[in-house]
Amino acid sequence: MTQDPASTGDPPTFPHKPLDLQKYIPSPIQPSSKASERLHQQCLDLLAEVDELQSLLKSSLRNPQLVEVRQFRSNVTSELKMLQKLEQRFQSAASTSESQTKVQRESQSQDQDQDHDSDGDGEAGEDDDSVDMRLMHALRSSNLPFYQAVWDIARGSCYGLLALGKRFYWDGQVKDSSEKEKSASKTTSKKGGGKQPNKDKRKSVFVDIVADDGEEWVKVSTMSESRLLFEMAKKGWERDSEDECMSDEGSDGPRRRTVLRNFDGSDYEEDDDEDELELIKLARDLRKAADATRLRYRHPRLRVVLPKIGEGNVPEIDDILHEMRSYGVKVECQETLSIAAGAKKPELTCLLPRPFKRFTATLNVDCTLLLALVSDLSHAKEIVTLPSFHRAILRQIEVEKQQPLLQTELWPAMGEHELLCTNEAAIRMREIVELIGTDTEKERTKIMMGDPPYARLDRQIAVQKFQELSDWQVPTHWQLPIKAIDPQPAITAAKTEGKIPPVADRVAEGLSDINHSVFMYGWVTGMTTISSNRTIDKQIETTIETNRGTDEDLEGPMVWICDTARSLAGKEKDRKA
Numbered sequence: 181m182t183q184d185p186a187s188t189g190d191p192p193t194f195p196h197k198p199l200d201l202q203k204y205i206p207s208p209i210q211p212s213s214k215a216s217e218r219l220h221q222q223c224l225d226l227l228a229e230v231d232e233l234q235s236l237l238k239s240s241l242r243n244p245q246l247v248e249v250r251q252f253r254s255n256v257t258s259e260l261k262m263l264q265k266l267e268q269r270f271q272s273a274a275s276t277s278e279s280q281t282k283v284q285r286e287s288q289s290q291d292q293d294q295d296h297d298s299d300g301d302g303e304a305g306e307d308d309d310s311v312d313m314r315l316m317h318a319l320r321s322s323n324l325p326f327y328q329a330v331w332d333i334a335r336g337s338c339y340g341l342l343a344l345g346k347r348f349y350w351d352g353q354v355k356d357s358s359e360k361e362k363s364a365s366k367t368t369s370k371k372g373g374g375k376q377p378n379k380d381k382r383k384s385v386f387v388d389i390v391a392d393d394g395e396e397w398v399k400v401s402t403m404s405e406s407r408l409l410f411e412m413a414k415k416g417w418e419r420d421s422e423d424e425c426m427s428d429e430g431s432d433g434p435r436r437r438t439v440l441r442n443f444d445g446s447d448y449e450e451d452d453d454e455d456e457l458e459l460i461k462l463a464r465d466l467r468k469a470a471d472a473t474r475l476r477y478r479h480p481r482l483r484v485v486l487p488k489i490g491e492g493n494v495p496e497i498d499d500i501l502h503e504m505r506s507y508g509v510k511v512e513c514q515e516t517l518s519i520a521a522g523a524k525k526p527e528l529t530c531l532l533p534r535p536f537k538r539f540t541a542t543l544n545v546d547c548t549l550l551l552a553l554v555s556d557l558s559h560a561k562e563i564v565t566l567p568s569f570h571r572a573i574l575r576q577i578e579v580e581k582q583q584p585l586l587q588t589e590l591w592p593a594m595g596e597h598e599l600l601c602t603n604e605a606a607i608r609m610r611e612i613v614e615l616i617g618t619d620t621e622k623e624r625t626k627i628m629m630g631d632p633p634y635a636r637l638d639r640q641i642a643v644q645k646f647q648e649l650s651d652w653q654v655p656t657h658w659q660l661p662i663k664a665i666d667p668q669p670a671i672t673a674a675k676t677e678g679k680i681p682p683v684a685d686r687v688a689e690g691l692s693d694i695n696h697s698v699f700m701y702g703w704v705t706g707m708t709t710i711s712s713n714r715t716i717d718k719q720i721e722t723t724i725e726t727n728r729g730t731d732e733d734l735e736g737p738m739v740w741i742c743d744t745a746r747s748l749a750g751k752e753k754d755r756k757a
Contacts, residue, residue: 334531345386385468398484457500459500484510549710557748558586559586560651593710708740
């Protein structure tokens with residue numbers, strides 16, 4: 181981040197009221213190699229914490245790359261190299277100065293009558309001061325304080341981290357952020373956001389922290405009060421009052437609005453950013469990008485953190501903060517952060533993604549996962565490959581060796597939730613197992629679905645029976661059997677009573693009978709559907725977004741998509757069942 185410009189000349193004043201800007205100008209840092217050493221150590225400490233997070237991600241997630249931290253770490257590493265060079269230059273300058281002083285003293289002792297020796301001392305001193313000033317300027321220009329602020333805010337106030345640095349675009353077309361994540365992962369820029377193909381970078385905003393599993397964007401600005409006030413003066417901003425009245429959110433009546441402006445007349449264009457204040461432009465750009473992005477049918481929440489700016493001290497600054505909040509942005513200043521600073525930092529585990537946070541008490545299990553739960557590929561630690569195996573099965577075997585599906589994804593997702601499925605999903609699953617399943621896959625199906633001879637088994641006994649057919653430790657709290665229900669009464673009732681939006685008819689047109697039963701049942705009951713059918717999930721989202729119209733609150737079914745699927749081991753090489 182760029183540093184505050186040095187002040188020159190008389191301090192600027194505002195038409196509304198003269199301001200004493202001197203008290204907002206930070207005291208200059210005295211040249212010292214100790215400052216370089218201190219920043220160097222802080223950078224090492226920050227890097228160690230980031231490495232600790234990356235290790236935690238690798239040990240906890242099937243795909244650690246889903247959390248974008250690598251570019252942030254690269255930026256901190258680059259900063260460390262710069263600080264190391266500065267420290268070496270400080271040490272070298274100090275050594276050179278000491279040598280010069282020794283030589284000059286020897287010269288003075290040999291000929292004290294030569295006045296030019298004294299002059300030489302002055303010139304050497306000026307050279308030393310010049311070197312120190314240049315080195316300290318480089319030191320004060322370090323980006324480390326900004327990176328440290330981003331990290332501290334992420335650790336201190338964020339959960340479910342998805343990225344430390346990511347660019348989001350707006351172009352009038354709403355895109356789901358999961359699609360953006362895939363695109364961004366292929367084209368990563370130096371700053372970690374990754375410019376998307378055919379995207380105008382001018383129509384974008386760089387978000388420092390993507391948290392709450394994508395639902396919150398956090399922007400950190402280390403701009404100081406003095407820099408903000410100088411910027412306002414430079415761009416001719418003034419405080420003015422209009423007769424226009426506005427109502428604050430949650431207030432009982434209207435109030436007079438304070439307007440900041442740097443223009444006269446009515447020819448001001450909304451998109452003209454030339455004279456716009458940096459913080460106002462930031463809030464506006466965040467709003468544009470958020471309005472063009474939806475995650476599971478919702479726009480992300482916006483938060484801007486200003487650790488070097490206080491609220492309630494300068495009216496002009498308070499007006500800027502109020503203007504930022506008018507864009508639906510939550511603004512936090514140093515007062516809020518000072519309170520939080522006294523609290524103990526949460527454990528790094530709080531930054532792990534929380535994909536199951538919105539799960540309902542009962543989960544609706546799709547046919548794709550019913551098959552994965554009984555497949556030999558999911559339960560055998562060592563699988564002998566056969567010539568008859570389809571290439572898709574061979575790929576799944578390799579993936580399973582790296583990250584066992586049940587242990588790392590499905591059983592954690594299911595937890596202690598009650599499990600059910602639609603009759604159509606259960607029937608289709610049994611048909612596939614009966615047609616191509618192995619003997620062990622057929623036996624697991626009977627236990628899991630409560631089919632004879634296991635229809636009346638106690639849950640704990642059913643889990644024990646299932647354990648006999650698995651190389652993995654089956655969770656004792658797994659809710660067996662999975663109950664099959666008829667979804668049609670609930671779907672029909674929702675349509676009759678108008679409890680489902682009209683766009684549901686459009687969604688239903690593109691679904692097969694089984695997918696209609698699974699996803700529509702989850703929608704009308706408000707139940708979370710878990711599936712590995714990413715194609716259908718995206719199809720539903722696209723249909724809803726295309727037909728959203730002016731309904732900003734329209735939402736489709738809650739669906740959680742499993743990262744990978746598992747076929748039955750008995751699947752023949754060329755069969756497409």
